[in-house]
Amino acid sequence: MSILLNVNDLHTSFHTQDGEVKAVKGVSFHLDKGETLGIVGESGSGKSVTSLSILRLLPPAGQIMSGDINLNDINLVEANRSMLREVRGGKVAMIFQDPMSSLNPLIPVGKQVEEMISIHEKHSKNDLKRMVLDLFEKVQIPDAAKRYKSYPHEFSGGMRQRVMIAMALACKPSVLIADEPTTALDVTIQDQILKLLRSLQDEMQMSIIFISHNLGVVAEICSRVMVMYGGMVMEYASINDIFAYPRHPYTMGLLKSIPKIDQDRSVALQSIPGSPPDMTNPPGGCPFHPRCQYARKICSMEVPPVAAVSDEHGSRCWLLKEDAPENNNPFYKAGSTK
Amino acid sequence: MIKYIFKRMVMMILTLLIIAVLVFFLMHAIPGGPFTAQRELPAEVEKALMEKYNLDDSLPKQLINYIGGLLKGDLGPSFKYPGMRVNDFIREGFPVSARLGLITIIFVLAASIPMGIVAALKNGRWQDVLSMIIATIGVTIPSFVIATLLMYLFSHKLGWLPAFGFDKPTGYILPVIALGGYAMSFLARLMRSSLLEVMGQDYIRTARAKGLSEFKVVVRHALRNAMIPVVTVLGPTIAALLTGSFVIEKIFALPGMGKHFVTSITNRDYTTILGITIFYATFLIVMVFLVDMFYLIIDPRIKYEDGN
Numbered sequence: 001m002s003i004l005l006n007v008n009d010l011h012t013s014f015h016t017q018d019g020e021v022k023a024v025k026g027v028s029f030h031l032d033k034g035e036t037l038g039i040v041g042e043s044g045s046g047k048s049v050t051s052l053s054i055l056r057l058l059p060p061a062g063q064i065m066s067g068d069i070n071l072n073d074i075n076l077v078e079a080n081r082s083m084l085r086e087v088r089g090g091k092v093a094m095i096f097q098d099p100m101s102s103l104n105p106l107i108p109v110g111k112q113v114e115e116m117i118s119i120h121e122k123h124s125k126n127d128l129k130r131m132v133l134d135l136f137e138k139v140q141i142p143d144a145a146k147r148y149k150s151y152p153h154e155f156s157g158g159m160r161q162r163v164m165i166a167m168a169l170a171c172k173p174s175v176l177i178a179d180e181p182t183t184a185l186d187v188t189i190q191d192q193i194l195k196l197l198r199s200l201q202d203e204m205q206m207s208i209i210f211i212s213h214n215l216g217v218v219a220e221i222c223s224r225v226m227v228m229y230g231g232m233v234m235e236y237a238s239i240n241d242i243f244a245y246p247r248h249p250y251t252m253g254l255l256k257s258i259p260k261i262d263q264d265r266s267v268a269l270q271s272i273p274g275s276p277p278d279m280t281n282p283p284g285g286c287p288f289h290p291r292c293q294y295a296r297k298i299c300s301m302e303v304p305p306v307a308a309v310s311d312e313h314g315s316r317c318w319l320l321k322e323d324a325p326e327n328n329n330p331f332y333k334a335g336s337t338k
Numbered sequence: 339m340i341k342y343i344f345k346r347m348v349m350m351i352l353t354l355l356i357i358a359v360l361v362f363f364l365m366h367a368i369p370g371g372p373f374t375a376q377r378e379l380p381a382e383v384e385k386a387l388m389e390k391y392n393l394d395d396s397l398p399k400q401l402i403n404y405i406g407g408l409l410k411g412d413l414g415p416s417f418k419y420p421g422m423r424v425n426d427f428i429r430e431g432f433p434v435s436a437r438l439g440l441i442t443i444i445f446v447l448a449a450s451i452p453m454g455i456v457a458a459l460k461n462g463r464w465q466d467v468l469s470m471i472i473a474t475i476g477v478t479i480p481s482f483v484i485a486t487l488l489m490y491l492f493s494h495k496l497g498w499l500p501a502f503g504f505d506k507p508t509g510y511i512l513p514v515i516a517l518g519g520y521a522m523s524f525l526a527r528l529m530r531s532s533l534l535e536v537m538g539q540d541y542i543r544t545a546r547a548k549g550l551s552e553f554k555v556v557v558r559h560a561l562r563n564a565m566i567p568v569v570t571v572l573g574p575t576i577a578a579l580l581t582g583s584f585v586i587e588k589i590f591a592l593p594g595m596g597k598h599f600v601t602s603i604t605n606r607d608y609t610t611i612l613g614i615t616i617f618y619a620t621f622l623i624v625m626v627f628l629v630d631m632f633y634l635i636i637d638p639r640i641k642y643e644d645g646n
Contacts, residue, residue: 088549
């Protein structure tokens with residue numbers, strides 16, 4: 001597999017009245033052609049900021065402090081405006097969490113999709129309209145010709161997200177960044193959208209970065225997963241390894257908090273105690289240590305390095321160090337996942 | 339839709355009637371009358387005057403008489419200026435006030451909208467700070483202070499502009515600035531905050547993610563959305579500017595209708611009070627109606643249903 005997108009040691013900060021807030025601290029990952037990478041984490045983990053950094057769509061207070069983002073040969077951190085505009089929507093497209101607020105309420109949806117094509121390609125007016133109708137059919141919007149002139153408020157949440165997907169796919173991007181695309185939708189619609197994304201991915205041979213706080217959703221669509229917490233990648237692995245051999249206490253906590261259909265209903269669903277770190281004043285050392293039941297002294301002092309579990313599986317946890325103690329260590333001599 | 343417009347028309351006429359009745363009783367509740375003066379009139383003269391203008395009838399009868407005239411478009415005779423009718427005041431004063439008002443509206447829109455846009459897009463930078471300093475001055479300092487200062491500086495000290503009258507076209511400059519200062523400042527601030535809010539919306543991020551240039555993001559996606567609150571206040575603002583201002587017309591000695599707003603009340607010139615109030619109210623109601631109709635063009639989410 002060839003690498004399409006490579007992010008290396010990305011640091012993104014927000015300049016607020018309380019000073020610099022480091023939202024992303026040294027995130028590295030790569031995206032291969034045709035694969036789906038999941039980024040999982042709770043609110044404030046830095047997953048959305050990471051994705052917005054890729055297209056430099058951060059709000060005015062946000063700034064990429066250091067690191068590289070390379071799409072093929074294009075350095076996106078240093079790209080000038082016109083280059084960036086070519087990439088946005090053309091090579092890398094994005095869909096967002098709330099499909100209602102993500103569409104302009106005053107412009108018919110057909111026109112909004114049309115605009116996307118006309119920015120990047122030259123076509124006659126009739127061709128543009130035909131292409132939009134084709135896209136609407138592709139994302140299974142019924143009665144496409146009639147819906148072309150409708151406004152966003154005349155659509156349901158699921159249909160709006162289909163419009164967003166049609167817009168994102170209009171210029172056949174090689175990368176689609178989906179930032180919590182199903183979070184605002186109810187479960188049955190969620191499932192339809194996921195299936196749609198998967199079939200369109202096969203058809204169009206594109207790579208997807210799928211951001212979610214829901215490991216269950218990620219399991220349905222992703223081949224690899226990256227778990228983020230406090231602006232750092234805590235663990236990355238193939239989807240099977242994450243579920244079968246989690247090597248980070250945070251990942252274990254997330255897995256335990258997924259409800260299962262056959263579980264004993266008399267036992268309360270487990271959750272991770274505490275709340276996500278305050279990013280204006282983050283804890284020292286490993287960001288997860290205040291909530292970690294295995295935390296030791298070193299955890300609050302130094303950020304753990306990434307320990308390789310196998311080639312494609314790594315975890316930032318002191319418990320994986322070779323000299324880690326045996327006591328209270330779920331990973332002691334657990335060995336490689338392979 | 340046609341049914342809705344018809345319903346609105348009926349409501350507008352009803353509203354005007356209610357305003358007429360309310361104002362009628364309110365002004366009669368004020369002590370004194372049109373013929374109360376420092377030097378008391380002989381009783382017979384006053385009685386004759388009261389009879390002439392039917393002021394000796396009971397209030398309900400007077401009201402019915404007045405409404406009857408109103409429906410025919412007759413606002414009645416002025417009690418204070420013999421031989422003048424209220425319709426004459428409006429016919430003479432309104433064109434003067436309206437012309438000044440129209441120029442002021444053009445000035446207000448041409449200044450406030452770009453000012454608000456620049457302030458929002460350069461949020462926090464010197465352009466923003468400068469615009470908002472000007473806008474704050476315009477909102478906080480009363481128009482008569484601004485008018486006097488302008489007159490002192492440009493007419494008295496520098497001698498560039500006339501201090502009163504419309505004899506020369508340059509005579510409009512100072513009254514326009516003084517009259518429009520508040521509306522301009524208010525609209526500039528509104529435009530700024532509205533555009534700032536819109537620029538933070540998700541669909542603006544979507545527009546950027548499409549690869550649009552920042553200019554097109556603002557022009558195609560942000561401005562129309564940001565204009566909606568501005569259009570809302572535009573109706574009453576236009577009505578107020580077109581019907582003239584007592585203060586500005588007094589300071590610049592302009593023969594508009596603004597002076598009647600105040601002098602008719604101190605004079606207890608009953609028909610003029612009613613006539614001027616109804617004229618202004620009609621204007622305001624029509625402007626609000628036009629703004630509501632204008633929403634249909636700019637905001638597809640707004641639909642006026644023919645409710646049952």
